[in-house]
Amino acid sequence: MSDQPIAEPYALDTGRAAHSAAYSPLYQQIKAMLLQSLDRGEWKPGEPIPSELELAARFQVSQGTVRKAIDELAADNLLLRRQGKGTFVATHYEAKVRFRFLRLAPDDGRQQATSSRVLECSRIKPPADVAKQLDLRTSDQVFNLRRVLSFNDVPTIFEDIWLPGALFKGLSTELLAEHKIPLYGLFESEFGVSMVRAEEKLRALAAPTEQAQHLSVQTGTPLLQVERVAYTYGDRPVEVRRGWYLTQHFHYRNSLN
Amino acid sequence: MSDQPIAEPYALDTGRAAHSAAYSPLYQQIKAMLLQSLDRGEWKPGEPIPSELELAARFQVSQGTVRKAIDELAADNLLLRRQGKGTFVATHYEAKVRFRFLRLAPDDGRQQATSSRVLECSRIKPPADVAKQLDLRTSDQVFNLRRVLSFNDVPTIFEDIWLPGALFKGLSTELLAEHKIPLYGLFESEFGVSMVRAEEKLRALAAPTEQAQHLSVQTGTPLLQVERVAYTYGDRPVEVRRGWYLTQHFHYRNSLN
């Protein structure tokens, strides 16, 4: 085993000449490569990624440059740093992460027992607007999922969810029944799809008949409607979700920074 | 003029001994001092702060340490870095910042002419819940402001606002009429109060009579109610705002990260 230099396995653009065609800093290039590794599932949620020194050696840069790349991924909540232990791939099996995506909170602040009842899980062709939001054709297959979330056994959220069929092969009512909350945890461990970011649009509206029935309220009751598009690595949309929230004893919390 | 060393004017805790009582990194201490300067109004919104090298000399640390402090303040949107020009105190007279606090957007994405009509501006004693949220006594004075925001002359938001009297001396309907949008711009330039962060609670509810009248809809129309507490430097609450949004043609946009 000699110490002969190995062939440069990573194509880093070290050329930092002024006015270079498409210059991007080294740490951005490294960030992009780490993102690819995450996307490929090279390191799974909950697992540690290689140490900073190891990555620095692999990419032939200094530790500080790797640090800056990891810093940004940690700021985006894709990675989690733990001093003395390592850097880990974020997972949805953590209260912290869950609350980032479940913004409805009880007015009195008390903990609530959460339960989910799946009403439907079928393979269908998507409505035109959903197909567009998922970057699919209307001829592609999608899963349509409908469920009711209850807090302390009080039905509070009705959700209508669409998922690309190609990514969620094998999704079924049984699988959903076995698996408990959170849904995004199931997605990451069973299908290797990590939800990283989402955009939501909120409106107040009078409950349609169907939604009202699922939530045990009268038709016309004011509901908070939440339309979500969720994205995985690389800003690829992988879920459309329409939710109707009862806000008699709950509120949607948000921070403006 | 001699080059004699000046007395150390800043109390930095350089003692980094293990298990030191209350150890905090140098860059955090510097961040805290920069925050104090911002709070004192040493540098006003829109103005540049001293250069990194100058601050490094002032605090007797390396440029890198100052950079890290500034990095965090810039990430929190308190400062704005502009390469080649300097680092500036964030101001609410910028579209970017405005959209951080006004989350209602038209469904069709088209630009809308925004106008504000002030209905009331009075000095009163605060309701108990408002006093509590502002860390005031119910015997303290507050300003109560009511206004309607219209987009393309369509009334869309009714707001009820409370501000600590001590901080907003001289606030009046006239001042508000002269001054155009945004309100937080007025607060920062006329009263030296910079809104830095806010927490909101959203609910859907049936329009009460008064709100319905202001928004030209029927009593009972579903409205999005938004309760906001806004904070200035050092997490001090300085505004309570209750808004009712018409979401027929608008939605509240939010990003989950």
Place this chain on the structure above:
DNA sequence: TAGTGGTCTAGACCACTAA
């Protein structure tokens, strides 16, 4: 050309974790 923030390096040392 001078001054600003932005990137990158190499190395020292600290704080935390686990064996």
Place this chain on the structure above:
DNA sequence: TAGTGGTCTAGACCACTAC
């Protein structure tokens, strides 16, 4: 004790802005 991330330094050079 060894290995990890966290802090701090000093210095070089690049990119951008303004004069």
